[in-house]
Amino acid sequence: MDKIYSRKRIKIPMMKQRKTKKKSKIKHFLMFLCIIFIISVGSFMSASYPIFIASCKTAATSKATHIMNDEVEERMNDYTYSDFIKIEKDETGKVTLMQANTVLLNQVISKITNQIQTRIDQSPTTMVYINYGSVSGITILKNFGPKFDIELETAGSIKTQVQSEFANVGINQTLHKIYLELTTSIGILTPIGSFSEPIASKVLLTEAVIVGEVPETFYNFEGMNQDDVLNVLE
Numbered sequence: 001m002d003k004i005y006s007r008k009r010i011k012i013p014m015m016k017q018r019k020t021k022k023k024s025k026i027k028h029f030l031m032f033l034c035i036i037f038i039i040s041v042g043s044f045m046s047a048s049y050p051i052f053i054a055s056c057k058t059a060a061t062s063k064a065t066h067i068m069n070d071e072v073e074e075r076m077n078d079y080t081y082s083d084f085i086k087i088e089k090d091e092t093g094k095v096t097l098m099q100a101n102t103v104l105l106n107q108v109i110s111k112i113t114n115q116i117q118t119r120i121d122q123s124p125t126t127m128v129y130i131n132y133g134s135v136s137g138i139t140i141l142k143n144f145g146p147k148f149d150i151e152l153e154t155a156g157s158i159k160t161q162v163q164s165e166f167a168n169v170g171i172n173q174t175l176h177k178i179y180l181e182l183t184t185s186i187g188i189l190t191p192i193g194s195f196s197e198p199i200a201s202k203v204l205l206t207e208a209v210i211v212g213e214v215p216e217t218f219y220n221f222e223g224m225n226q227d228d229v230l231n232v233l234e
Helices: 015-076 102-121 132-136 226-231
Strands: 085-089 095-100 126-129 147-154 159-170 173-190 193-211
Touching: 015 102, 015 126, 015 147, 015 173, 015 193, 102 147, 102 159, 102 173, 159 193
Parallel strands: none
Antiparallel strands: 085 095, 126 147, 147 173, 159 173, 173 193
């Protein structure tokens, strides 16, 4: 019987298996990059959020305070000290009476608070910048970072108190100052949440130097609010 000639077959690797292994490695590598990215973003957000909140509060406080001061200054350009305080003297020039115009004072305060609230609610957005250098501590990154637009709104009414202050400025001379203290709460709207921040500002309404001794019977406005000013008349 004749022998059949045979030899071992050569196995050729399948290209498909190699491609599958290569795709699997790429897939695992991409998953690893995604995990690193998520962890990095989470760490950055955790570290930057307090800085972001503080930046928003600083920007809101600065803008609201500027609006308050600017509105008081603009409104008071129409008035002088003598419009609010009437001073009477005797024949010798001695001050005998200082009388406050509480009606006018209340009207001016009402206009100021209404206009402040309107200006805050209608104010354009404010941009807040998060500095990567502040978060990471790396100086080279100080000029890099995301920017966010925030909106402001008054979260409640604006409360006011009128305060009066006397100070000796020379022989037989007294400086009289009338302040308006404004307090309110500002709502801060951001792309990642909203919160509020209390705002307080003490603004000079008017002042004058009084020549002569100030009578003790003069009514002190210290701590008065709008309702108290009206009650003086009743």
